[in-house]
Amino acid sequence: xxxxxxxxxxxxxxxxxxxxxxxxxxxxxxxxxxxxxxxxxxxxxxxxxxxxxxxxxxxxxxxxxxxxxxxxxxxxxxxxxxxxxxxxxxxxxxxxxxxxxxxxxxxxxxxxxxx
Amino acid sequence: xxxxxxxxxxxxxxxxxxxxxxxxxxxxxxxxxxxxxxxxxxxxxxxxxxxxxxxxxxxxxxxxxxxxxxxxxxxxxxxxxxxxxxxxxxxxxxxxxxxxxxxxxxxxxx
Numbered sequence: 001x002x003x004x005x006x007x008x009x010x011x012x013x014x015x016x017x018x019x020x021x022x023x024x025x026x027x028x029x030x031x032x033x034x035x036x037x038x039x040x041x042x043x044x045x046x047x048x049x050x051x052x053x054x055x056x057x058x059x060x061x062x063x064x065x066x067x068x069x070x071x072x073x074x075x076x077x078x079x080x081x082x083x084x085x086x087x088x089x090x091x092x093x094x095x096x097x098x099x100x101x102x103x104x105x106x107x108x109x110x111x112x113x114x115x
Numbered sequence: 116x117x118x119x120x121x122x123x124x125x126x127x128x129x130x131x132x133x134x135x136x137x138x139x140x141x142x143x144x145x146x147x148x149x150x151x152x153x154x155x156x157x158x159x160x161x162x163x164x165x166x167x168x169x170x171x172x173x174x175x176x177x178x179x180x181x182x183x184x185x186x187x188x189x190x191x192x193x194x195x196x197x198x199x200x201x202x203x204x205x206x207x208x209x210x211x212x213x214x215x216x217x218x219x220x221x222x223x224x225x
Contacts, residue, residue, distance in 0.1 A: 035214070037161075044118070044219035045153070045161065045204050058212050094160065100149035100208050103172060105160035 002026035002104050004095050009109030016085050016113070022078040022095030022106055030073040033099045036080050038091035039108075046091070049080065050099050063089075085113045119144060119205055119217035126223040132193040135220045137205030138186060143215055145186035149208035152181060152190045155219075156201045164203075165190060192222070200224045 008020040022034070036048040049059045049069040057069050068081040078095050090113045096102035120138040127133040137144065137152075144150055152165040163172050165181035168188060178193045188207070192199055205217035 037216075044202075045155070045206075045216040046118075047206070047214040047216055050214065060213060096161075098163075099214060100151055100206070101163065101166040102151070102153070102161070102206075103163045103166075105162075107160055 002097075004097070004104055004106035006093065006095055006106045006109040009093065009111045011112045011114060012085055013115050014086060014113055017081070017083045018085065018111060020080040020082065020093055020095075020109055020111070022080075024076050024078065024097075027097060027104065029071045029076050029078050032097050034069075034071065034078045035096045035099055035102060036069060036078075036093060037096055037102070038089075038093045038111075040088070040091040043091075048093070051078070052099075082111070085111075087113050089113050117215065119207060119215055121203075121205060121217040121220045123218070124221045124223065126225055127192075127195045128225045129195055129197065131195050132191060133195060133222065135190045135192075135203055135205075135222070137188040137190070137207075137217045139188075139207055139215070140186055142210040143207040144183065144188050144205075146210060147208045148183070150181070150183060150188040151206045152179075152188075153204045153206065154199075154201050155204060161204070195224055197224050 003025045035050045051069045066084045070079045092108040094108040097104040153161040155161040
């Protein structure tokens with residue numbers, strides 16, 4: 001069964017950091033396009049970042065320079081390092097396989113930025 | 116990246132057809148055939164319904180269809196069923212090599 005499981009969410013103060021993980025089974029992260037998507041409370045889906053199979057990475061303007069997407073082939077895991085967190089980063093963060101075609105999604109992990 | 120524009124809500128009776136629009140620009144929807152549609156029931160993972168404007172993944176009902184004209188993409192649900200009640204989002208590749216989601220549409224089955 002193809003599955004993505006996120007972890008690492010929690011409560012963090014403004015300006016703090018957090019690293020999210022997305023453990024994959026049934027698919028190979030390094031051979032796939034992998035994305036992070038978030039949904040703030042009461043808001044719609046927002047695309048955050050993508051890492052292509054070749055290693056290229058791209059970010060939404062709202063997180064560029066603060067967030068870093070990466071992967072570990074040995075652990076078949078995708079990561080999102082989030083620094084300089086702001087209140088507006090509060091959301092459920094989900095990983096997904098694909099970019100234009102996100103066909104496998106995790107259930108998400110909640111990040112709350114609050115003092 | 117700006118969010119693509121969708122109507123906030125669309126409703127229809129069982130058996131009817133509804134269409135959800137997704138309006139962007141020539142830098143996203145109009146410039147690429149990389150528009151996808153997702154069904155999202157609150158608290159659950161989004162589900163891919165349409166990709167590359169018109170393609171349906173295996174297992175998705177043929178009651179769902181996609182199209183595009185200029186800078187506007189559309190999702191049509193025919194033979195509306197109670198289980199179709201959900202939030203729907205479009206997504207498009209952009210000229211910045213990023214992606215953008217639509218503002219989301221709540222579909223209500225009357």
